[in-house]
Amino acid sequence: MLVGVVLLNLIAIGPVFEAVGYAEVNRNILLHLHRRGVNIKLIPKPLGVTSVELDAREQDLFARMINNSGRMANPVSLFVFIGAFFTPTPGSYSIGLTMLESDRIPASWVERCNGMDEIWVPSNFNYSTFRASGVLAEKVRVMHLGVDGARFRPGAPPLHIPGRRGFAFLSVFEWIPRKGYDLLIRAFLEEFRADEDVCLILKVHDNSSYDPDGVKIKGEIDHLRAQVGSGGPPIILISSILPPGAVPRLYAAADCFVLPTRGEGWNMPAIEAMACGLPVISTAWSAHLDFMNAGNSYLIDIEGLEPIPRFGIANDAVYSGAYWARPSIAHLKRLMRYVYENRDAARAVGMRASDYVREKFSWDRSVGRMYERLLEIQGQH
Numbered sequence: 001m002l003v004g005v006v007l008l009n010l011i012a013i014g015p016v017f018e019a020v021g022y023a024e025v026n027r028n029i030l031l032h033l034h035r036r037g038v039n040i041k042l043i044p045k046p047l048g049v050t051s052v053e054l055d056a057r058e059q060d061l062f063a064r065m066i067n068n069s070g071r072m073a074n075p076v077s078l079f080v081f082i083g084a085f086f087t088p089t090p091g092s093y094s095i096g097l098t099m100l101e102s103d104r105i106p107a108s109w110v111e112r113c114n115g116m117d118e119i120w121v122p123s124n125f126n127y128s129t130f131r132a133s134g135v136l137a138e139k140v141r142v143m144h145l146g147v148d149g150a151r152f153r154p155g156a157p158p159l160h161i162p163g164r165r166g167f168a169f170l171s172v173f174e175w176i177p178r179k180g181y182d183l184l185i186r187a188f189l190e191e192f193r194a195d196e197d198v199c200l201i202l203k204v205h206d207n208s209s210y211d212p213d214g215v216k217i218k219g220e221i222d223h224l225r226a227q228v229g230s231g232g233p234p235i236i237l238i239s240s241i242l243p244p245g246a247v248p249r250l251y252a253a254a255d256c257f258v259l260p261t262r263g264e265g266w267n268m269p270a271i272e273a274m275a276c277g278l279p280v281i282s283t284a285w286s287a288h289l290d291f292m293n294a295g296n297s298y299l300i301d302i303e304g305l306e307p308i309p310r311f312g313i314a315n316d317a318v319y320s321g322a323y324w325a326r327p328s329i330a331h332l333k334r335l336m337r338y339v340y341e342n343r344d345a346a347r348a349v350g351m352r353a354s355d356y357v358r359e360k361f362s363w364d365r366s367v368g369r370m371y372e373r374l375l376e377i378q379g380q381h
Contacts, residue, residue, distance in 0.1 A: 023048075081097075096118075104129055105129060109133070122142070165198055189232035251276040257274075258281040
């Protein structure tokens, strides 16, 4: 579809400029809908305290979307955000795109979701959890997210990482308990000796406060290392926000991506790592099982589901009464050892993963399905 051929009008609401998953999702949806000629009015809704560096063309495009004051006939609204904040847009068919990483969603989310005309979730996992929690079945649709295969592909020049050893595990995540960083650090330090030619690279950030030097995170890593009681191989911390062009090079600097998460709404870093050809180790539970399987990744067994504890943070209310996965540390250690010692076999798995996600889960393909649904809605209203 040619840019400039306006077939539908869209009011887009949600974060755009922040270093959070919802903003990453929103940016990609907006860019791909724009390429299909959709007339977009953007209403930014900030989320998080850290921002990403966008190139000048994207900045200009989003600014024009924000300043779009033209009349919109028969618009559809798309609200990409946390479900508890959904509000239908008067005079438009209102869609909410959201996700949650636990086995259920809170009653406040159910009420807000049922107040929208339609709810898009990225995975079959959330298709089940939202409906089981009380969101009306006819409102819920699976709309997979995607990966940019032009950016994330094998063969990018690796990013120089001081202190990198011969084999590098990489994990990319927000520094929150759900991501299982305690399990990862413990497994790594217990499984590998200090004299083995291996390291763990953590590209992490803390969205609760701006801490580019990672002082708080370094302190927690030191505490976890002391708990294990072993010196172990190096853990390399990258806590600053990388420019978008450096992210594929970060994946290229690693030999394996690992994330023993307790639950995911999509798991964007995992699919990006897969697209880059890395073997990926992650938990055998939640949303990423839509694109991860035993043939293209290494899935960590879970020992069951466990109640989500209270951490004294705002999300305690969201997860109240809910459960998430308990990944097996013993199995995680075996998988990390296997990939370390069977590098050719692991690389072959990574290349299969790259071919699979770049074909089946490209942003162009995923947003194409969204676009078709938007046209269908416009034809019905």
